[in-house]
Amino acid sequence: MNKTIIGSLVGAAVLTGGCATVQGEADRAAERAGDHAAGSAAVRYTPTVGTPTAFPPGTPGPTDAPPPSPGRVGAADVKQAGETARRAVPGSTVMAMETEENGRRWEVQLAGRDGAEHQVDVESGQVVSGPVAEDGDPEDKAQHLRLLRAAKLDYAQAADKVMATVPEGRITELSLDFEQNKAVWESDVVTPDGAVHDVAIDAATGAVIRNNRPTT
Missing domain, CATH: 3.10.450.40 (Nuclear Transport Factor 2; Chain: A,)
Known part of the structure; x- marks a missing residue:
């Protein structure tokens, strides 16, 4: 959710409820914006379970790990x-x-x-x-x-x-x-x-x- 959407919600609050309401609506709008950003995080799957697991963008998930190197024959x-x-x-x-x-x-x-x-x-x-x-x-x-x-x-x-x-x-x-x-x-x-x-x-x-x- 971008600043324009948050601003619109704040403006609506001014018309209907005064300064205190404006602050509350702004806080809730910010929370909804944070939820939207979290929802855009990359979703990867743990191959052994098959359940979606969210990782912050840019963080490698289990499927991104390199294969183990062969052990030494010592x-x-x-x-x-x-x-x-x-x-x-x-x-x-x-x-x-x-x-x-x-x-x-x-x-x-x-x-x-x-x-x-x-x-x-x-x-x-x-x-x-x-x-x-x-x-x-x-x-x-x-x-x-x-x-x-x-x-x-x-x-x-x-x-x-x-x-x-x-x-x-x-x-x-x-x-x-x-x-x-x-x-x-x-x-x-x-x-x-x-x-x-x-x-x-x-x-x-x-x-x-x-x-x-x-x-x-």
């Missing part, structure tokens, strides 16, 4: 997936892990006591596939056992070393392998800018032996 997530897989294959040792489905799922390879390989898929701390035993030959099993004997750091300790080396990144792959006759934990780590770091940890000493930072 050492805690690696350990959760690894321990879940280990419980599914009692007595096994994690040898390799890799993220699938944009980081939502972990594919975990484990070696049993006899060196046989098993695969387990883990999502949100739950086994979603497996365990599946691989048909490895005796040479493969012997290789796995040699790796496990050479490694003093397990996958969880290796993950901590990797995250300390690239603290702003997220682990997408971690695997135990021989490199120049040395047991090494190799890892791919993605930083927020999308760059992939190649990190290698000596599985016997815990020393960082490689951290290839991508060139721009």
Whole structure:
């Protein structure tokens, strides 16, 4: 309601009731003007309830909030997936892990006591596939056992070393392998800018032996 409408109401009050009435009508006119302004406020809907909720103009409502950013895949997530897989294959040792489905799922390879390989898929701390035993030959099993004997750091300790080396990144792959006759934990780590770091940890000493930072 604009000033012209308020003025008209005030003028009508002067003709019918004197100064006191003028003041009362002016006050009521101002209240009606305020109600009209409030009624023009933006109305947005809370998606979970479906009930209109008024917000002052220019104030973002629930539907204007940006989507949450994806969480980091740090050492805690690696350990959760690894321990879940280990419980599914009692007595096994994690040898390799890799993220699938944009980081939502972990594919975990484990070696049993006899060196046989098993695969387990883990999502949100739950086994979603497996365990599946691989048909490895005796040479493969012997290789796995040699790796496990050479490694003093397990996958969880290796993950901590990797995250300390690239603290702003997220682990997408971690695997135990021989490199120049040395047991090494190799890892791919993605930083927020999308760059992939190649990190290698000596599985016997815990020393960082490689951290290839991508060139721009």
